[in-house]
Amino acid sequence: MNIETFNIEDIQKVIPMYIDYFNNIEGDEWNKETVNTRLSQMVNRQDYLGLKLVLDKKIIGFALGSFEQFFNGKIFHLTEIFIDYNYQSKGYGKVLMKELEQEAKSKGAFKLTLQAFNDEKRNKFYNSIGYKNNNNLVTKSKNLI
Numbered sequence: 404m405n406i407e408t409f410n411i412e413d414i415q416k417v418i419p420m421y422i423d424y425f426n427n428i429e430g431d432e433w434n435k436e437t438v439n440t441r442l443s444q445m446v447n448r449q450d451y452l453g454l455k456l457v458l459d460k461k462i463i464g465f466a467l468g469s470f471e472q473f474f475n476g477k478i479f480h481l482t483e484i485f486i487d488y489n490y491q492s493k494g495y496g497k498v499l500m501k502e503l504e505q506e507a508k509s510k511g512a513f514k515l516t517l518q519a520f521n522d523e524k525r526n527k528f529y530n531s532i533g534y535k536n537n538n539n540l541v542t543k544s545k546n547l548i
Contacts, residue, residue, distance in 0.1 A: 404495075406502045409453030409465045414442045416462055417455075417485070424488045442467070445482050452479065452507060456486070456499050463487045464495055466503045470512060479507035481517035500532055518542060 418438045425431040446453060450470035455462050464486035470477045481503070486496045507515055517534070519525045 404498070405457045406454050406499065407457060409446070409455040409467060411443065411446050413455055413462060413465070414439055414446065417442070417465060420487050421485065424485070428488055442483070445469070450477075452503075452510065454499060454503055454506065456495055458490070458495075463490045464499055466499050468503075468507075468517075470507075470510065476513040477511045478514045478516055479510075479512040481515060484517075496528060497532055 418435055421438050421442075422433045422435070425433050445451070445467040448469040451467070452469065453465060453467040456464040464484070466481060466484040468479055468481040468483070470479050484496065484499065484503075486499070504515060516537075517529075519529060
């Protein structure tokens with residue numbers, strides 16, 4: 404197993420497993436174009452950081468995000484973490500997150516933030532690696548359609 408930088412060229416390699424997982428497991432309706440757009444938006448951000456998890460020369464997961472400058476340093480915002488369904492619950496996500504945290508810290512981040520659905524599966528994973536709900540911030544949204 405290797406952890407390497409996730410580059411723009413890697414997007415095409417991960418589109419099929421991304422679509423397979425989200426459409427067949429989560430019930431979404433992604434297609435090649437929408438996945439390509441989503442991941443390209445993340446990779447093309449200023450102060451981007453992305454890592455991929457490679458097992459037997461195949462990408463089985465990735466984590467993407469970017470830094471934001473504050474008066475007292477940088478915060479890294481994790482935008483996407485993905486582990487192929489066949490490799491979930493085997494510790495790969497924890498390995499990837501630990502490496503991402505170390506890489507973000509080495510580039511000046513003092514905090515890592517993320518947004519996740521508030522469900523049992525995701526709470527179990529994030530709680531197991533030390534991420535807790537942030538009591539002083541809430542996510543707000545407004546439907547525009």
